[in-house]
Amino acid sequence: MHAALVTLLCWAMAGAACFIPTGGVLVPAALAVLVALVGLPHGAADHRFAKPLLQPILGAAWLPSFLVGYLVIALLVTAGWFLAPAATTVLFFLASAWHFGQEEPQIAVGPHPLRPLLRFARGGLVVWTPLVFHGGEVTRLLRITAPRSFETQIQLAVEMMTLASWCLLTIAIAAWGLQILAAIAAAGRTRQVLLLDSTMQASFVLLFAVASPIFGFLVYFCAWHSARGLKRLRRExxxxxxxxxxxxxxxxxxxxxxxxxxxxASLQSLTWDETLVRSTFVGLSAVAVPHIVLHGIAPMLAAFGDRRTARPLTLADTA
Structure with missing residues (x-):
């Protein structure tokens, strides 16, 4: 049901994007509000997610260790936007694509060794498609986000990412074609799931291609990625x-x-719309990267914690 509603929302927002002006403060304000109300809560329970992973390893020190680690990574990401924005942009885009791919429905498509690459390509559709179809607008947004002295480096980073985006978008389209073929060969509930998921992917690509990058990002991140994360968290x-x-x-x-x-403290010289764009993207990335790191290393932490708590059976245990 969620996927069907998001698919309809993509089509509605793709049509609305033709009439809603992208200039001014309206779209940046919507970005800031929706990310704050829907996006940030998606990662606000990371301390609850981290507790069973860190407590077996660190004991009572798990919470301060978690908070310090989170804060250090957030500060490093924030500093990166001001000291090395081009490298920060590339790393953040790639990390986000990987994370989104891991959180997408785990549908087995293509040869098994290639599935991590296919998931990465799918997860990055919200990155690759705007870079291919709206490279100029992406460059403008990144120039707002980064200090003005780094405009040349930002332009170079966008050009490099656009070239990679053509390749990864092609891979994602190929994976989509394989999924369509799998749907045709399937029957019953499996066919319905594959067709609905394929339709949603195509609808996202349409939205990303015709709407502004902020518009497309809002629908994907808030209505799909964060909403799924909150629903799963509530269920768990x-x-x-x-x-x-x-x-x-x-x-x-x-x-x-x-x-x-x-x-x-740092954005007073910008206009209101530029302030909203920069503060939202810098702030979002500062809290998103620790979230991505935590969920990325979670399997290793779980395995290490299991080894720490496991011990050989002794005679005292059997007595």
Missing amino acids: LGESWPKLAASLAPMTFGAIGLIGLGAT
């Missing part, structure tokens, strides 16, 4: 929506406050 925790919202509120509002303070 067995909590009602009000209880989940209450538990996520402190971390969410803390992140919003830090982003707001950073924007007030």
Whole structure:
């Protein structure tokens, strides 16, 4: 049901994008509000996700270690936007594509050794498609985000990423074709799932191709990626929506406050729309990268914790 609703939303927003002006403060304001209300809560429960992974390894020190690690990574990412924005842009785009790919529905398509690459290509559709169809607008947004002295490096980074995007978009389209063939060969519920997922992918690509990068990102990140993450989190925790919202509120509002303070301190020379774009993207990346790192190393932490807690059976245990 969620995928069907998102598919309809893609078509509606693709049509609306033809009439909604991208200039001014309206779209950046929508970006800031929706990311704050839907995007940030998606990662606000990372401390609850990290506890069973870190506590077997670090004991009572797991929470301060988690908070310090999160803060250090966030500060490094923020510094990267101001000291090396081109490299930060490339690494953030690639890390986001990988993370999105891991969070997409795990549908087995293509040869098994190539599936990680196919998932990466699919996860990055929200990156590759705007770079191919709206390279100029992506460059403008990144120039707003980065200090003005790095405009040449930003232009070079966008050109390199656009070249890679053509290749990865081609791979994603090939994977989409394989999924269509698998749907044709399947029957019943499996065919329905494959066709619906394929339709949603095509709808996303259409939206990313015709709408502004901010528009497409809002629909994908808020309506699909973050909403799926929140639904899964609620299901795993067995909590009602009000209880989940209450538990996520402190971390969410803390992140919003830090982003707001950073924007007030360092972005006063920009116009309001530029301030909203820069503070949202810098702030979002600062909290997203620790989230990506945590979920990326989670299997290794789980395996290490299992080895730490496991011990050989002794005679005392059998007595």
